[in-house]
Amino acid sequence: xxxxxxxxxxxxxxxxxxxxxxxxxxxxxxxxxxxxxxxxxxxxxxxxxxxxxxxxxxxxxxxxxxxxxxxxxxxxxxxxxxxxxxxxxxxxxxxxxxxxxxxxxxxxxxxxxxxxxxxxxxxxxxxxxxxxxxxxxxxxxxxxxxxxx
Amino acid sequence: xxxxxxxxxxxxxxxxxxxxxxxxxxxxxxxxxxxxxxxxxxxxxxxxxxxxxxxxxxxxxxxxxxxxxxxxxxxxxxxxxxxxxxxxxxxxxxxxxxxxxxxxxxxxxxxxxxxxxxxxxxxxxxxxxxxxxxxxxxxxxxxxxxxxx
Numbered sequence: 215x216x217x218x219x220x221x222x223x224x225x226x227x228x229x230x231x232x233x234x235x236x237x238x239x240x241x242x243x244x245x246x247x248x249x250x251x252x253x254x255x256x257x258x259x260x261x262x263x264x265x266x267x268x269x270x271x272x273x274x275x276x277x278x279x280x281x282x283x284x285x286x287x288x289x290x291x292x293x294x295x296x297x298x299x300x301x302x303x304x305x306x307x308x309x310x311x312x313x314x315x316x317x318x319x320x321x322x323x324x325x326x327x328x329x330x331x332x333x334x335x336x337x338x339x340x341x342x343x344x345x346x347x348x349x350x351x352x353x354x355x356x357x358x359x360x361x362x363x
Numbered sequence: 364x365x366x367x368x369x370x371x372x373x374x375x376x377x378x379x380x381x382x383x384x385x386x387x388x389x390x391x392x393x394x395x396x397x398x399x400x401x402x403x404x405x406x407x408x409x410x411x412x413x414x415x416x417x418x419x420x421x422x423x424x425x426x427x428x429x430x431x432x433x434x435x436x437x438x439x440x441x442x443x444x445x446x447x448x449x450x451x452x453x454x455x456x457x458x459x460x461x462x463x464x465x466x467x468x469x470x471x472x473x474x475x476x477x478x479x480x481x482x483x484x485x486x487x488x489x490x491x492x493x494x495x496x497x498x499x500x501x502x503x504x505x506x507x508x509x510x511x512x
Contacts, residue, residue, distance in 0.1 A: 265435045266426050267458035268417070277415050286414045301480050302458065305451030309416035329481050331450050 219251045221294070221316050225344045228294040228318070231258040231271065232351055238263060242351045245271035245295040247279040247288065254291070255279035271295060272303035276310050288312045289336070296348040298325035298341065305331060314338040318348025368400040370443070370465050374493045377443040377467070380407040380420065381500055387412060391500045394420035394444040396428040396437065403440070404428035420444060421452035425459050437461045438485070445497040447474035447490065454480060463487040467497025 224246055231244025235258035247255040257274035261267055272295050280286045292314040299307065299317065304326035307315060311334045320341065322328055333339065373395055380393025384407035396404040406423035410416055421444050429435045441463040442448075448456065448466065453475035456464060460483045469490065471477055482488065 261435060261458075265429050265433065267429070267435050268422055268426055268455050273417055277417055280414050280416070284414065286410060286416050300454055300458075302451050302454030305449060305454050305480070306417050308450065309410075330479060331454070332478050 217251075221340060221343045224248050224253070224292070224294045225296070225316065225318055225348075227253060227256065228271075228296050229344060229347060229351070231256055232296045232348065235259045235271070236351060236355055242355050243271045243295065243297045245275040245293060247275045247291050247293050249279070249283070249288075249291045254282045268302070270300065270303050272299055273306055276306050276312075280310070286310065292316060294343075296344075297321055297352065298327060300324050301326055301329050301331045304333060307337060308332060308334045310334075312337055314340070316340045316343050318342070318344050319352060320345070320349075366400075370489060370492045373397050373402070373441070373443045374445070374465065374467055374497070376402060376405065377420075377445050378493060378496055378500070380405055381445045381497065384408045384420070385500060385504055391504050392420045392444065392446045394424040394442060396424045396440050396442050398428070398432070398437075398440045403431045417451070419449065419452050421448055422455055425455050425461075429459070435459065441465060443492075445493075446470055446501065447476060449473050450475055450478050450480045453482060456486060457481060457483045459483075461486055463489070465489045465492050467491070467493050468501060469494070469498075 228244045232242040236242035240259045244258040255275045255278035260269040288310040296318040298321040377393045381391040385391035389408045393407040404424045404427035409418040437459040445467040447470040
């Protein structure tokens with residue numbers, strides 16, 4: 215029997231986090247960190263609520279995962295995040311030496327790929343998991359925001 | 364009379380923060396954020412103590428400065444930091460739209476310059492302020508650490 219724990223399964227959990235951000239009026243990005251098929255951290259963007267540009271979903275998840283593990287390196291962990299990480303979050307992933315990053319939607323403007331941020335050489339990367347769902351939530355957020363202003 | 368508040372003055376305050384990091388066994392990097400000649404945030408690297416790769420001096424200073432100002436943008440602020448920022452911290456400075464960054468020692472390996480991290484287009488940059496003092500503290504730290512191991 216195939217394990218229910220695959221990239222789609224965990225990206226759905228990240229998407230649930232993104233929906234929580236949406237409900238709070240935050241740019242809807244969510245993240246979970248998984249170690250041995252267990253979610254050890256979950257977070258969503260809180261930059262508005264916390265008045266803090268560093269409060270991206272990934273940053274909070276790195277902090278929470280390291281706290282859970284009792285060590286600052288996340289070599290055996292996978293980050294699932296609904297949007298391609300930015301320079302800051304990709305830079306943090308370098309320091310955390312994260313084992314793998316799985317992201318949903320691309321971010322051509324601010325994402326680490328086009329900005330050529332250097333990942334840790336041991337970090338594997340998978341893009342485009344639930345890309346459409348992750349992207350649609352972001353699009354809906356920005357359309358609603360524009361209509362309110 | 365010349366104002367006592369120049370880049371050297373504030374870099375000395377950042378260096379005091381770096382010395383506090385040194386005393387705690389942390390990689391000695393310190394930072395202060397200044398707005399209208401007033402220090403509104405001071406921080407030093409705490410990655411070991413907090414078990415958290417995101418706890419660089421600059422990241423903590425951004426969070427504290429935004430908290431002080433009650434808004435997440437730092438357009439009228441200057442970050443003084445004893446070491447050239449890494450990708451993560453330069454990426455955070457992009458989001459904060461910081462007005463100016465003044466750094467001490469260069470970091471050819473992990474600094475944002477050689478890694479070509481994109482700063483906010485409005486961010487001014489000054490490097491090499493108290494470069495020797497800032498660099499010497501780091502060198503002393505790594506020599507002592509090597510001798511202990």
